[in-house]
Amino acid sequence: MIVEKFVAPASKIASRRLIVGIYEDQTVAPRALRGAAIEPMITRLLAAKELSGGVGEVTTLLGVEGISADGLVLVGLGARPKFDNGAAFAAGVAATKRIAGKQRDVVALAVPEGPDEERAELTSDALRALVEGVIVGTRGPGLCKKEPSRHAFGRLEVVIDPASGMSLDSAHAAVEQARIVGEAVNLARELTNLPPREKTPRLLAERARAAASEVGLSVEVWDQARIEAERFGGLLGVAAGSDEPPAFVVIERKCGAPDCPTLALVGKGVTFDSGGLSLKPSSSMEDMKSDMTGAAVVLATMVAAARLSLHVNVVGYLAITENMTGGSAVKLGDVLTMRDGTTVEILNTDAEGRLILADALAYAAERKPARIIDLATLTGACMVALGSKVAGLFSNDEHFATDVASAARRAGERVWRMPLDADYKELLKSNVADLKNVGGKYAGAVTAAKFLEVFVGETPWAHLDIAGPSWSDGDSAAQDPGGTGCFVRTLVALLMEKAGREGRGY
Numbered sequence: 432m433i434v435e436k437f438v439a440p441a442s443k444i445a446s447r448r449l450i451v452g453i454y455e456d457q458t459v460a461p462r463a464l465r466g467a468a469i470e471p472m473i474t475r476l477l478a479a480k481e482l483s484g485g486v487g488e489v490t491t492l493l494g495v496e497g498i499s500a501d502g503l504v505l506v507g508l509g510a511r512p513k514f515d516n517g518a519a520f521a522a523g524v525a526a527t528k529r530i531a532g533k534q535r536d537v538v539a540l541a542v543p544e545g546p547d548e549e550r551a552e553l554t555s556d557a558l559r560a561l562v563e564g565v566i567v568g569t570r571g572p573g574l575c576k577k578e579p580s581r582h583a584f585g586r587l588e589v590v591i592d593p594a595s596g597m598s599l600d601s602a603h604a605a606v607e608q609a610r611i612v613g614e615a616v617n618l619a620r621e622l623t624n625l626p627p628r629e630k631t632p633r634l635l636a637e638r639a640r641a642a643a644s645e646v647g648l649s650v651e652v653w654d655q656a657r658i659e660a661e662r663f664g665g666l667l668g669v670a671a672g673s674d675e676p677p678a679f680v681v682i683e684r685k686c687g688a689p690d691c692p693t694l695a696l697v698g699k700g701v702t703f704d705s706g707g708l709s710l711k712p713s714s715s716m717e718d719m720k721s722d723m724t725g726a727a728v729v730l731a732t733m734v735a736a737a738r739l740s741l742h743v744n745v746v747g748y749l750a751i752t753e754n755m756t757g758g759s760a761v762k763l764g765d766v767l768t769m770r771d772g773t774t775v776e777i778l779n780t781d782a783e784g785r786l787i788l789a790d791a792l793a794y795a796a797e798r799k800p801a802r803i804i805d806l807a808t809l810t811g812a813c814m815v816a817l818g819s820k821v822a823g824l825f826s827n828d829e830h831f832a833t834d835v836a837s838a839a840r841r842a843g844e845r846v847w848r849m850p851l852d853a854d855y856k857e858l859l860k861s862n863v864a865d866l867k868n869v870g871g872k873y874a875g876a877v878t879a880a881k882f883l884e885v886f887v888g889e890t891p892w893a894h895l896d897i898a899g900p901s902w903s904d905g906d907s908a909a910q911d912p913g914g915t916g917c918f919v920r921t922l923v924a925l926l927m928e929k930a931g932r933e934g935r936g937y
């Protein structure tokens with residue numbers, strides 16, 4: 432999609448649709464409509480609360496006099512004091528979902544006024560989030576439909592009001608970044624939405640290779656023989672139940688500066704999780720093609736980092752396999768030896784994510800990165816604890832936990848810190864091996880994280896359990912059903928922050 436920037440009064444832009452944001456507590460028409468014939472009517476509707484401005488609420492008016500666009504799309508930005516980049520992103524998605532059902536050659540987006548009545552202009556971060564939302568909204572989950580249900584706009588024109596006081600340079604930069612980041616989120620969503628037979632471990636690894644090399648990242652795809660040579664007992668054990676061999680992908684971006692510290696990103700890539708012999712009930716398997724979201728998000732973040740030319744050393748590891756029930760599947764009571772020599776008694780083959788991550792984390796840690804962050808659709812227990820919108824954040828390092836939480840806040844994505852106290856580890860004691868792969872009945876998200884912690888050693892590490900936010904069951908105004916591509920925007924925010932430190936990299 433082509434994205435252009437204009438400095439002009441929004442009402443004068445000829446387009447199919449003009450998107451204008453309104454705040455919930457707004458009592459006068461937004462600046463973009465000042466002086467247009469419709470202004471008094473909008474003001475009346477706002478005063479009468481007929482236009483509410485709740486986040487993601489959309490009202491379309493067609494053929495409005497004095498507006499050069501064919502239609503005006505008013506989208507709610509929520510209450511001014513609560514406005515953040517999450518609200519901006521949601522508004523972008525909601526407005527676009529309403530428009531992109533048909534082919535539109537030109538759509539204009541009026542940059543909203545800032546939430547702070549004192550300071551007239553929107554921050555460039557909020558503009559970025561809004562445009563990211565627009566890009567994400569142009570793509571739906573209907574990958575396999577005969578007729579596409581969503582259409583990217585021929586051109587998106589971002590219209591900056593000359594009176595807004597917004598710096599044009601920063602607005603231009605924000606819009607360019609938004610296009611790249613929005614497309615990265617869509618890449619993660621698309622991979623998640625692919626049917627499992629179209630993303631077997633080898634196919635997914637090849638897609639990762641193609642996407643990474645296209646943007647000049649160095650990428651290595653390990654086959655079964657290499658994975659055996661590297662003694663990835665967890666990944667091999669999980670893959671044993673499948674006719675498809677596993678894959679391990681290493682993607683690297685070097686910033687070039689000497690002694691530049693590295694951030695390692697690790698993603699769980701289970702392309703279908705049947706549970707293995709500890710078989711899931713059918714209804715719990717319906718969305719288990721999404722169990723590779725962590726890997727998709729890591730890949731998408733790497734692609735975004737390359738396209739944004741971020742000055743960071745970052746390396747992505749994707750651990751990819753199916754979890755199936757074939758005749759060679761791992762059995763309960765089997766013992767697997769992980770990459771670092773730790774032995775694990777398997778008492779539930781559905782706790783497979785931690786086994787493949789154990790190898791990936793141990794390998795990542797051996798290469799001495801400054802920090803490691805992993806993303807995994809790891810436990811249903813995390814959804815029991817936090818619901819479907821909030822990820823569990825676990826970390827062995829206070830500074831890093833704070834960094835990740837504040838990056839999430841800047842992106843408008845939601846995390847909640849969870850405990851890793853030492854005594855939870857007792858729940859993973861095995862009679863026969865160093866560890867067992869399941870804890871007890873309670874604190875399932877914590878025992879899973881405690882398991883992972885063993886394999887990072889002393890490396891500062893954060894783990895995001897994204898079982899909830901990775902997938903959306905319902906179709907809402909501001910979110911499509913299916914894969915969400917969650918936390919690509921947070922990881923990019925984290926990398927941008929580090930890249931901002933003049934050549935110091937991560």
Ligand code: BES
Nearest residue numbers: 722779781782808809810811812869898
């Ligand atoms: N992939 C699942 C976790 C999951 C559940 C993700 C629901 C998204 C939605 C994971 O591999 C799993 O099956 N975890 C088990 C762990 C248990 C056996 C200790 C779970 O959560 O039930």
Ligand code: MN
Nearest residue numbers: 704781782783
């Ligand atoms: Mn499982």
Ligand code: ZN
Nearest residue numbers: 701704722784
């Ligand atoms: Zn799983």
